[in-house]
Amino acid sequence: MADPVKLTIDGIAVEAAPGTLLIEVAREMGKEIPAFCYYEGLTQVAACRMCLVEIDGMPKLMTACTQPVGEGMVVRTETPKLAEARKGTLEFLLTNHPLDCPVCDKGGECELQDMVFRYGAAESRYVEIKHHHEEQQWSPVVYFDPARCILCYRCVRVCSEGMGVNALGIVQRGAYAEIAPNHTDHLNCDECGACIDICPVGALTSDSYRYQTRPWEMNHVGTVCTHCSNGCKTTLGVRNDQILRGNNRDRSGINGEFLCVKGRYAFDFNESDERLTTPMIRKGGKLEPASWSDAIRFVAGKFKQVADAGRRIGVVGSARTTNEENYYLQKFARQVLGTQSIDHQRSGDVVTLLDALAGRQNALATVEDLYQSKAVLVIGTDLAQQHPLLHWQIRANWRHHGAHTYSVTAGPVREDQHTVGAVRAAEGQEIAALEQLRAQLAAEAELAIVFGDSVKGDAVRQLVAFGDSLGIPVKYVCLVDYVNSRGALDMGLTPELEPGYRAAADRGMTLPQMLADEHLAALWVVNADPLRDGALAAKDAFVVVQDLFLTATAQRADVVLPSASLYEKQGTVTNVCGEVQRLKKAAQTMGAKADLEIIGLIAKEMGAAAKMGPWMADKVFTEVQQVVAGYNVPLPVLATGGAAQTAPPSAKIGVETDPALIRSARDTLFTSGTLGSYSRKLDSLLESPGSLYQGEDALALTAQ
Amino acid sequence: MTLPPELEQKFSEIIGKYPPQHKRSALVPLLLYSQDALGKITPELVTEVARRVGVFPVQVEEVLTYYSMLHFPKPMGKYHVQICTNVSCQLTGGPELWERACKKLGLGHKEVSADGLISLEEVECIGACSWAPAIQINYDFHHFVTPEKLDELLDNLRQLQ
Numbered sequence: 001m002a003d004p005v006k007l008t009i010d011g012i013a014v015e016a017a018p019g020t021l022l023i024e025v026a027r028e029m030g031k032e033i034p035a036f037c038y039y040e041g042l043t044q045v046a047a048c049r050m051c052l053v054e055i056d057g058m059p060k061l062m063t064a065c066t067q068p069v070g071e072g073m074v075v076r077t078e079t080p081k082l083a084e085a086r087k088g089t090l091e092f093l094l095t096n097h098p099l100d101c102p103v104c105d106k107g108g109e110c111e112l113q114d115m116v117f118r119y120g121a122a123e124s125r126y127v128e129i130k131h132h133h134e135e136q137q138w139s140p141v142v143y144f145d146p147a148r149c150i151l152c153y154r155c156v157r158v159c160s161e162g163m164g165v166n167a168l169g170i171v172q173r174g175a176y177a178e179i180a181p182n183h184t185d186h187l188n189c190d191e192c193g194a195c196i197d198i199c200p201v202g203a204l205t206s207d208s209y210r211y212q213t214r215p216w217e218m219n220h221v222g223t224v225c226t227h228c229s230n231g232c233k234t235t236l237g238v239r240n241d242q243i244l245r246g247n248n249r250d251r252s253g254i255n256g257e258f259l260c261v262k263g264r265y266a267f268d269f270n271e272s273d274e275r276l277t278t279p280m281i282r283k284g285g286k287l288e289p290a291s292w293s294d295a296i297r298f299v300a301g302k303f304k305q306v307a308d309a310g311r312r313i314g315v316v317g318s319a320r321t322t323n324e325e326n327y328y329l330q331k332f333a334r335q336v337l338g339t340q341s342i343d344h345q346r347s348g349d350v351v352t353l354l355d356a357l358a359g360r361q362n363a364l365a366t367v368e369d370l371y372q373s374k375a376v377l378v379i380g381t382d383l384a385q386q387h388p389l390l391h392w393q394i395r396a397n398w399r400h401h402g403a404h405t406y407s408v409t410a411g412p413v414r415e416d417q418h419t420v421g422a423v424r425a426a427e428g429q430e431i432a433a434l435e436q437l438r439a440q441l442a443a444e445a446e447l448a449i450v451f452g453d454s455v456k457g458d459a460v461r462q463l464v465a466f467g468d469s470l471g472i473p474v475k476y477v478c479l480v481d482y483v484n485s486r487g488a489l490d491m492g493l494t495p496e497l498e499p500g501y502r503a504a505a506d507r508g509m510t511l512p513q514m515l516a517d518e519h520l521a522a523l524w525v526v527n528a529d530p531l532r533d534g535a536l537a538a539k540d541a542f543v544v545v546q547d548l549f550l551t552a553t554a555q556r557a558d559v560v561l562p563s564a565s566l567y568e569k570q571g572t573v574t575n576v577c578g579e580v581q582r583l584k585k586a587a588q589t590m591g592a593k594a595d596l597e598i599i600g601l602i603a604k605e606m607g608a609a610a611k612m613g614p615w616m617a618d619k620v621f622t623e624v625q626q627v628v629a630g631y632n633v634p635l636p637v638l639a640t641g642g643a644a645q646t647a648p649p650s651a652k653i654g655v656e657t658d659p660a661l662i663r664s665a666r667d668t669l670f671t672s673g674t675l676g677s678y679s680r681k682l683d684s685l686l687e688s689p690g691s692l693y694q695g696e697d698a699l700a701l702t703a704q
Numbered sequence: 705m706t707l708p709p710e711l712e713q714k715f716s717e718i719i720g721k722y723p724p725q726h727k728r729s730a731l732v733p734l735l736l737y738s739q740d741a742l743g744k745i746t747p748e749l750v751t752e753v754a755r756r757v758g759v760f761p762v763q764v765e766e767v768l769t770y771y772s773m774l775h776f777p778k779p780m781g782k783y784h785v786q787i788c789t790n791v792s793c794q795l796t797g798g799p800e801l802w803e804r805a806c807k808k809l810g811l812g813h814k815e816v817s818a819d820g821l822i823s824l825e826e827v828e829c830i831g832a833c834s835w836a837p838a839i840q841i842n843y844d845f846h847h848f849v850t851p852e853k854l855d856e857l858l859d860n861l862r863q864l865q
C-alpha cells in the first residue's frame with residue numbers, strides 16, 4: 001500500500017490513504033461535513049455544494065466530497081465563512097421548496113430539515129412566486145413530488161449504478177429540472193424503492209408509507225426479511241402491531257441498505273384480511289372455528305391414536321419457519337410420533353455440494369464474499385430476479401473493485417451489462433458449457449460460484465471437480481428459494497438426513513411418497529402447501545395444517561391452526577450462504593401462534609413435554625447449537641443483529657439423495673410462493689408476476 | 705426502428721468518429737442530425753438512438769430536454785423562429801420584436817402554427833449581442849432586426865412554403 005498522506009483537519013493531524021476524500025476522512029474523525037449529493041458507494045457528482053470546506057492556499061471553498069487528501073493540506077470544516085456559504089446554499093434550495101414539513105413523510109428524519117435547523121437558513125429573500133409542479137404517482141409503489149426535490153441525483157445513481165435498472169433521469173434544466181421516470185409518466189422497473197429510501201427529502205415517497213404516520217410514532221424493529229433465501233436484514237417500522245414500512249437505513253446486517261421490492265413492500269401479507277386468526281376443525285365436512293384448547297386436544301388425541309396403532313404419519317415442514325421450529329418439529333416427528341417420514345420442498349442441491357466438498361473449509365461463500373471475490377461465476381439463475389441481494393453484491397463488487405463477472409445462463413441476465421464472459425446454455429447443459437470459460441477462469445486469482453437448481457446431483461460433483469481443476473481458490477453458493485430453505489436442510493427436515501446432515505438410521509417417506517401413499521393415516525403440514533400442485537392419495541388421512549392462510553392444503557385439512565408469520569416470531573433463520581441471523585418479533589396477529597408454540601402445545605397434550613423440552617426459541621437454539629454440527633456460532637454476533645456462517649459438515653455426508661426431489665419454485669422478483677400471493681402490493685405491480693431471463697428487455701428498453 | 709438510408713449512413717459516420725468505448729458522445733450530434741432530417745424526434749427514435757450509443761432511453765431524454773435546440777417531446781415547426789430577449793437584445797428592442805411576432809403569427813412561446821410550418825420561441829442570448837437585436841430562424845441568424853425586417857422575414861417564410 002502507498003504511504004499514507006498527512007494532513008490537518010480543524011487543527012487535528014490525521015493520516016489517510018492517498019485518494020481518500022476529505023469528507024470520508026472527516027467522517028472517520030467523527031466530523032459530519034454536511035452533504036446531500038455525496039453518498040457512500042455511489043459516484044460523485046458534486047451537485048449540492050453543501051460540503052464546502054476551507055483549504056489553506058486554495059482561494060475558493062472546495063467540495064469535500066470530491067477533494068482527495070493532499071500531503072500537508074490544512075483543512076477547516078466549520079468556520080463562520082463556511083456556515084455562511086452553507087446557509088446560502090440552503091436558501092437557494094428552499095427558493096422553490098414548498099416547506100410542507102408538517103405533512104411530509106420525511107418530517108423528523110429529513111436531511112434538509114436537519115441542515116436548515118443546523119444553519120438556520122429559515123429566512124428567505126426570495127419573494128417571487130415559487131415554481132410548482134404537482135405530485136405524480138409513477139407506480140403502485142413510487143410517488144414523486146417535484147417541488148420537494150433538491151436535485152441531489154441520489155435516486156438516479158442508486159437506480160443506475162446500484163440496481164443496474166436505470167429507470168430514472170433528470171429532465172429539463174435549471175429551476176425546471178426534475179426527476180423523470182423511464183416511461184414518461186410511469187415507471188417500469190424493479191420497484192425496489194431504493195430511490196425512495198435514499199432520497200434525503202420527501203420528494204420520493206412510497207404508497208405503503210405515505211401519510212400513514214410520523215417516524216417517531218413507530219417502533220423500529222430489526223429482523224430478517226421473510227421472503228427469499230438471501231436473508232436481508234430489515235428494520236420494520238411498526239405502530240400498533242401494524243407494519244408500516246420496511247427499510248434498512250442504518251446499513252446494518254449483511255445487506256447494508258439493500259432491500260428488494262419484497263423486503264420493502266411485500267410485508268403487507270401480514271395484515272391481509274385473509275390471515276387465519278382462529279383454529280378450525282372439520283365438522284360435517286366443513287371447517288368450523290374452534291378454540292385453541294379444543295383444537296390442540298383434538299390433534300394430540302388423533303396423533304396419539306395413529307402413533308399408538310403403529311400407522312403411518314407424514315410430516316411436511318417448511319422453508320419459512322425458524323431453525324428452532326424446524327428442529328423441534330423433526331425432533332417431535334422422530335422421537336414422539338416415531339416417524340422418519342419428514343420432508344419439505346427442497347429447492348437446491350445443498351446436500352450434494354456439502355458431500356462433494358467433504359468437509360473442506362472456506363469453500364462456502366458468504367454474502368460478503370460475493371462483494372469481495374475477485375471473480376464471480378453465475379450459473380443457471382437470473383440473479384436480479386431470483387436472488388436480488390446476491391445480484392446487488394456482485395454488481396457492487398464490479399463497481400467498486402472491478403470484479404470480473406462470468407455467467408452461464410439460459411437467457412439474458414442483468415450481469416450481461418458488465419460481464420467478461422457470458423455463455424448461453426440450456427438448463428441442464430450448463431456444466432458442459434463451462435469449458436468455454438475454462439481458460440479465462442483459470443487465469444483468475446480466485447472465484448465464487450453461484451449456481452441454481454438446474455445444477456443438481458452429479459452436475460454438482462462435476463462442478464466441484466471443474467472448480468478444483470482450475471487450480472485457484474473457489475467458493476460456492478448453492479441457491480435455494482426461501483428465507484429458511486437452507487435451515488430446513490440443516491435441521492434435518494428430510495427423511496434421509498437428521499440434523500447436521502447425519503444419515504438417518506432408517507429412512508421414511510419423501511414428500512412425494514407421502515402424498516402418493518394410500519395408507520397414510522395422518523399428514524401434518526407446517527407452513528407449506530404441497531397440495532397446491534399435488535394430490536393426496538390417502539383419502540381418509542387425518543390432515544393437520546399450520547399456516548397463515550387457507551391454502552389449498554389447508555382447505556383439505558381436518559384441523560387448521562393459524563400460524564404467526566416470521567415477522568411475529570423470535571428465533572433464527574439461515575440464509576442461502578449458510579449464515580445464521582436472529583429474528584426479532586415486530587408485530588402480532590391476534591389469534592395466531594408461533595409454530596414453535598403450537599408444536600409445543602401438541603407435545604404437552606400428548607404428554608411429551610419433558611422429552612421435547614421447553615418451546616422457547618432461545619432454549620431450543622441452545623440445543624441446536626449442541627446437537628447440530630456447524631451451528632456453534634458466536635451468540636454475540638447474532639444478538640447484535642449480525643450474521644454468522646455455519647461450518648459445513650466435517651466429512652462426506654455419504655447419503656444418496658434423489659435429485660428429482662429438488663425443484664425451485666422459480667419465483668421472480670415479484671412473486672414469493674404462498675406469501676406472495678397474499679401480498680396486494682406485489683399483485684398490483686405492472687411488472688408482476690415478471691419472468692426470468694428477460695435481461696435488458698425487462699428493463700424496458702422499448703421505452704415510452 | 706429502421707432509419708431512412710441516408711440517415712442510417714450519417715449515423716454510422718457520426719458514431720464512427722468516436723472511440724467505441726465513448727460512443728455515447730455521439731448522442732447530441734445524432735439527435736441534432738435526426739431532428740433536422742426527420743423534422744421531429746419521436747419516442748421510437750429515442751429508443752433507437754439509446755440502443756445505438758449504449759445508454760438507456762431515459763438518459764437520451766435527459767439530454768433532449770436539457771438542450772434547448774433539441775425539441776422533445778413536442779416538435780417545432782418547419783421554420784423555427786427564435787427571438788432573443790436577453791440583456792443586449794432587451795436594450796435594443798428584442799421584447800418589442802417578440803410581442804410583434806406573437807401578434808403577427810398568433811403564436812406564443814414554443815407554439816407551432818396549425819399547419820406545422822412556423823413555430824416561435826423566446827430564447828436567451830444567442831451570442832449575437834454585437835448585432836442586437838438578433839433573431840434566429842432555424843440555423844440562420846438575422847442581425848439588427850427592425851420591426852419591418854421582422855415582418856418581411858416572417859412573410860417570406862409563408863412564401864417559402
Ligand code: SF4
Binds near residue numbers: 159193
Ligand atoms: S424503485 Fe424503480 S426507479 Fe426506484 S430505484 Fe428501484 S428500480 Fe429504480
Ligand code: SF4
Binds near residue numbers: 148151156179195199
Ligand atoms: S428525488 Fe430525492 S433523491 Fe432524487 S434528486 Fe430529488 S431529492 Fe435527490
Ligand code: SF4
Binds near residue numbers: 225387
Ligand atoms: S433480496 Fe430476498 S431477502 Fe432481500 S429483501 Fe428481497 S426478498 Fe427479502
Ligand code: FES
Binds near residue numbers: 036
Ligand atoms: S456533497 Fe459535496 S457537493 Fe454535494
Ligand code: FES
Binds near residue numbers: 790791830831833
Ligand atoms: S442578448 Fe441577444 S444575442 Fe446576446
